[in-house]
Amino acid sequence: MENSTGKYAWTATVGTKGQLVIPKEAREIFNIQPGDTLIILADKEQGIAIPPKNTFDKYFQTIFGGKK
Structure with a gap:
């Protein structure tokens, strides 16, 4: 929809x-x-999110502080 x-x-x-x-x-x-590999982000209070593939690096940097 x-x-x-x-x-x-x-x-x-x-x-x-x-x-x-x-x-x-x-x-x-x-x-x-x-x-394809998808990233699934979750928070017990806010729910689950599956962001677009082209944002993986941004989320990785945010979550892991730039360590690859």
Whole structure:
């Protein structure tokens, strides 16, 4: 579902093996391909976020203080 600001909302299904199924439209919009590695960020109070692939370095730097 898209609104006029380019923000989206979908539902996702967790399978019996704990795998998350990302909706096709979301995979297309964010260019998620089979075999891609995604980063999942979580906070018990704020929930889970799956940021775009092109922001990995930014999050890595923020979380680990520039140590690669």
